[in-house]
């Protein structure tokens with residue numbers, strides 16, 4: 622929530638929570654946003670549905686069809702009106718091609734102001750790396766790390782502009798924002 626509020630989220634925004642899991646963000650974002658303004662995707666429909674029933678103060682505030690099973694970052698069935706997207710702790714567990722695919726596919730939302738996501742970073746050529754809080758990340762297996770250059774190249778390749786946030790996040794994750802060209 623802090624990252625989204627820092628990015629200017631208001632109740633009017635239409636939020637896409639990519640890899641939303643059991644709604645750790647959703648349980649705060651759904652009550653904050655106007656009704657119908659939260660959408661979640663995840664590889665596991667069961668996990669999202671469990672979160673809806675057990676984590677939300679009012680499950681009826683989130684229509685079931687706004688939780689979409691999507692393991693390919695293809696964003697099926699989502700409306701064009703999405704204005705903000707976030708993927709927290711998702712690409713830390715997946716090979717880099719998934720991030721590239723997600724960024725490319727996010728371009729189909731004409732009103733998107735920013736896509737936020739977290740990764741672990743390591744220097745160019747680094748093998749297994751101990752992150753600031755002790756978690757060990759790897760170039761070729763989960764939890765994955767990327768170089769800063771690889772992240773910026775993937776964001777640019779999707780036609781978006783990268784910004785690395787100084788915000789300190791759990792486990793040493795680094796928050797990035799990718800913004801479409803028309804947004805200052």
Ligand SMILES: C[S@@+](CC[C@H](N)C(=O)[O-])C[C@H]1O[C@@H](n2cnc3c(N)ncnc32)[C@H](O)[C@@H]1O
Pocket residue numbers: 639640641642643644645646662663664665668691692693694708709710711714715
């Ligand atoms: C560490 S959890 C983070 C969940 C949530 N974003 C949070 O902050 O609590 C990673 C999530 O990514 C989901 N996931 C894993 N592979 C995925 C894929 N290929 N497509 C979409 N979601 C995926 C998992 O099901 C899980 O819910």
